[in-house]
Amino acid sequence: GEDVEQSLFLSVREGDSSVINCTYTDSSSTYLYWYKQEPGAGLQLLTYIFSNMDMKQDQRLTVLLNKKDKHLSLRIADTQTGDSAIYFCAESDTNAGKSTFGDGTTLTVKP
Amino acid sequence: DAGVIQSPRHEVTEMGQEVTLRCKPISGHDYLFWYRQTMMRGLELLIYFNNNVPIDDSGMPEDRFSAKMPNASFSTLKIQPSEPRDSAVYFCASSLDRGTGELFFGEGSRLTVL
Numbered sequence: 001g002e003d004v005e006q007s008l009f010l011s012v013r014e015g016d017s018s019v020i021n022c023t024y025t026d027s028s029s030t031y032l033y034w035y036k037q038e039p040g041a042g043l044q045l046l047t048y049i050f051s052n053m054d055m056k057q058d059q060r061l062t063v064l065l066n067k068k069d070k071h072l073s074l075r076i077a078d079t080q081t082g083d084s085a086i087y088f089c090a091e092s093d094t095n096a097g098k099s100t101f102g103d104g105t106t107l108t109v110k111p
Numbered sequence: 112d113a114g115v116i117q118s119p120r121h122e123v124t125e126m127g128q129e130v131t132l133r134c135k136p137i138s139g140h141d142y143l144f145w146y147r148q149t150m151m152r153g154l155e156l157l158i159y160f161n162n163n164v165p166i167d168d169s170g171m172p173e174d175r176f177s178a179k180m181p182n183a184s185f186s187t188l189k190i191q192p193s194e195p196r197d198s199a200v201y202f203c204a205s206s207l208d209r210g211t212g213e214l215f216f217g218e219g220s221r222l223t224v225l
Contacts, residue, residue, distance in 0.1 A: 033213070035214075041219075042202055042218050043154075043204075092212035098144070098159055099214060101154045103153035104153060
């Protein structure tokens, strides 16, 4: 079945860039997503990329997709302490009607 | 819109008791999902509905778990009898259609079974 993998922890200093990586196995993925979960809250969509794109930029966020290697990354520029959270990579095959999530990467931003 | 609304936010119960978690999806969303989140297993999809009909319940762990969606604005997840290993945060999410597949999550129900 589909599988999404990501590293569990990342620690950066405030003002640095953060790069969170993800790999997936489903070659029929239509959309790939990054969700953010703050403590005690549900997941919230940060950004998504359509599978026929290789890059998407949205303010401090840059998503890179290497479809050949099934590799997705999220870069956060000028990381702030408020960016500390768990970041989930997810893929969906819209024919299947559901998304598969990775285990989440806990980002810690140190002042 | 108020977003996806879940209740209760926190529930502490004793082993063997029945637990009912409730969810109100965003109005107009055709898909509703129930997820469970634990440290050990991460985020697991339990079941999802399309237009109130269960589509895939392969993630439901055991017969002790059941989910219903009697109408477009309400769903329940029931555990009977509950066990300590059911302790987790249970999320409900809804989605407009298959389009982009963006999920809107509720705040979650934190269940502790003693």
